[in-house]
Amino acid sequence: MNPPADHMTDTFSDEEIVKRVVNGEKHLYEKLMRKFNERLYRISMSIINDDKEAEDIMQTAYLNAYRQLSNFKHQSSFSTWLIRILINESLLHKKRKAQLEKTLTEHIRIDHQPETPLDNLMNKELKAILEKAVLTLPEKYRLVFVMREIQGMTTNETMEALEIGESNVKIRLNRAKEMLRTELNSYWQPGELLEFNLTRCDVIVNYVMHKINAG
Known part of the structure; x- marks a missing residue:
């Protein structure tokens, strides 16, 4: 008897799973997210230093990556490609936050940053x-x-x-x-x-x- 499809994917490489997701097996994307959640969280936290914002950024990065899966050229590993997307999103978020805080300081005095x-x-x-x-x-x-x-x-x-x-x-x-x-x-x-x-x-x-x- 053949093992269930989800168990079979445990032996597949990230790139093979990506191909299957692109070909319509959307549910397999969950395996990639669970595999890289901790890594992405730590990297985003090293840039943002806010756990809730890091989680939001991860969600955005995963969605962006999913939408671009068909454009993944396999020139680097999937994990490297995904991390680049996360870093770009984290830096963009940080830039937007800095711009917002700068705007706020023009209207109100901020005595200290929130913890x-x-x-x-x-x-x-x-x-x-x-x-x-x-x-x-x-x-x-x-x-x-x-x-x-x-x-x-x-x-x-x-x-x-x-x-x-x-x-x-x-x-x-x-x-x-x-x-x-x-x-x-x-x-x-x-x-x-x-x-x-x-x-x-x-x-x-x-x-x-x-x-x-x-x-």
Whole structure:
């Protein structure tokens, strides 16, 4: 007995799935989205630094890519082609947002920028500290760092996605790491590492008290 069509596509390459989608099997596009959701989210966040806006940008990028699938020339991998669409959409969104904020400042005084979800979590957990440190990197260094170190993309994939040379990828990655070390050193002294923080304390206390009260 042959396996269901959806299971069979698990062995297909991205490019083969693209061809099947173009030929009418629209439901298979979901497989591509689920495969690349995390990668696109991280890359968009490295540009936008707002999770809700990043999700909106991803949706737009996926729709744009779907509408252009028939024009996909297979000169690069599908993932590289999709990432380029996402980066372009993210940068366009950032430009529009900057223009809107500039217009608003002509009419009202903005005392401070609203905090993002990541800002609200700052200094609560190491994860939040690391995320903030990454987001402080200048955009060109942040993109390379996210692609290479967080998303695990190869040097060649990064080169193709950003349309820069190999030496530029390596230089930007090394510079990003140097800047991160400097940024992270400002957060703690050696004696503060592995500190038993309030969050962990609350978890343990609440659990034990719940068990005591339940008994």
